[in-house]
Amino acid sequence: MHPYTFSQPRSVRDALSTAGPGAAFLAGGTTLVDLxxxxxxxxxxxxxxxxxxxxxxRRDRDGLHIGALDRMSDVAAHRTVRESYPVISQALELSASGQLRNMASIGGNLLQRTRCGYFRDVTTPCNKRTPGSGCSALNGVNRNHAILGTSDACIATHPSDLAVALVALSTEVHLASTQGVRTVLLDRFYEVPGNTPHLENVLRPGELITGITVPHLPWAAKSLYLKIRDRQSYEFALSSAAVALEMSGRTIKQARVAVGGMGTKPWRLTNVEKALAGRRAGEAAFEAAVENAADGARTRALNGFKPALLRRTLVRALTALTTESR
Amino acid sequence: MSSNDEVNDGQSGLSRRTVLGSTVAVAVAAPLVAGVAEATASSSAVAAAAETVSVRVKVNGTMRTVVVDPRVTLLDTLRERLGLTGTKKGCDRGQCGACTVHVDGERVLSCLTLAATTDQREVTTIEGLANGDRLHPMQQAFIERDGLQCGFCTSGQIMSAVAVVEEGRAHSDNEIKESMSGNICRCSCYPAIVEAIKDAQKVMR
Structure with a gap:
């Protein structure tokens, strides 16, 4: 491990004044210490x-507020989260392991780095790790790699389950730096790789995530996170879906849909949301609504199955959400 | 080796082992850094490597003070500095669960926990579970159910299992399997581990 100096600031102000280029914030450490x-x-x-x-x-009229240092396990178990935003609780419970969820923070989860094997292996070229060195995944082992939001410089999949649920719910992320505070829509917080895959979000050097706000959305009580993976537990998503539905009887009034395991960032599918609105719930209607869900996808040699898997994941999630007894 | 050799009294500042440890860290760091950076960068990096952090941490009920390089993990501190080798180093990457310990009562991975972050916290390892010569019910159940073969993952399995029962996540076989999924057993003793947890749970409650 490369040498570093270490400090334990007691206030946000102290933390921000010490931070800057070359410094890293340590919360749960499950990504940073590993990398x-x-x-x-x-x-x-x-x-x-x-x-x-x-x-x-805590919850107020604006919505659900969660601190950046709250742990995944605490948020997943919180009664308000379980009852009012089950998609968040489920996304967390399906992440990592019990030990890692006890350690990992919400802010850190949003900043966790891709699991692309080439990014993690310093002996191979990777534009995200070493800008300009090339992308080993384009013609490498790319079965798990992204099909949406990719570029010729990077096809690394965003790994977070939580972020998929939060993006579907139009969550805002609160940031602080020595320049002041600002709030950004999480969907806009993340950036697609383009020619600069090392820039993954809009965070400035030394800027800190202080918390998130999930907007007040009463019908998010009817929501679900479905995760498809190569083993039943303790694995990153090959495909996942966060769905929330506002129903009037059997008719869908509004929908929120995002997918994981598919994009270079958590991928909101507003076209599917629009296609679902006004439809009567049912498998045929769901299949029609997700027909164009993978539009714009670019597959590679080993991940050609992903567009179909994306559509099937969505149909299964929507079917489960509209058939379970509530 | 007695613990006095390894642990500071908190007043003298540096122990013999700390000084040796820091010196080794510098010696190793210098050529590595010099290989990738300019000489000026490496000299400041070496200066950083000599920095140590004093940590007061309660381990298995006893307050210990260790002075550590800020890069050192809790796992290595337990094993190499405090002589508590019951906690095992499996993958050292947060993927296998062999290094599971409790910090402030919660199960965590000691391989991804920096020792420097454990100041003023309470750590329980496998050595801290038994009450004198009386094994913890989970230890006893693992023996009775043959919940191990090679045994390398076992202390992590047991530390995780105790927490799973305390978390109230052992209501069914499936819930136990899901809750224990962060502990890998290459010998594949999973069925016996599930039975052991069910047995221990009855005694623990």
Missing amino acids: MKLDVMTPGHVLDINRLPLRGI
């Missing part, structure tokens, strides 16, 4: 931010 061991991340200074007052789950 520092692999020499993929080599910060010169590590700030342990776990003493900052960035915890607390």
